[in-house]
Amino acid sequence: MKELLKRITIDQEICHGKPCIRGMRWPVEVIIDLLGSGMTNEEILEDHPELEKEDILASLNFVNLYLKGQTIKDVA
Known part of the structure; x- marks a missing residue:
């Protein structure tokens, strides 16, 4: 799961800081x-x-963590 979650990026300059896919506007x-x-x-x-x-x-893994009250940092 840790490797998959590296695909999720959060950048204030992209989509207002929403979690996105690989730095893209997704x-x-x-x-x-x-x-x-x-x-x-x-x-x-x-x-x-x-x-x-x-x-x-x-x-899906990111949302699962979110619903558990965890963050990507909790997995790292």
């Missing part, structure tokens, strides 16, 4: 919204080739 919340809308991993990756399967897994 907030974790958007990935979760896509999954919540019923899209499969394959559909997301097909529609957005700049994303990788590990980005989706990292997003």
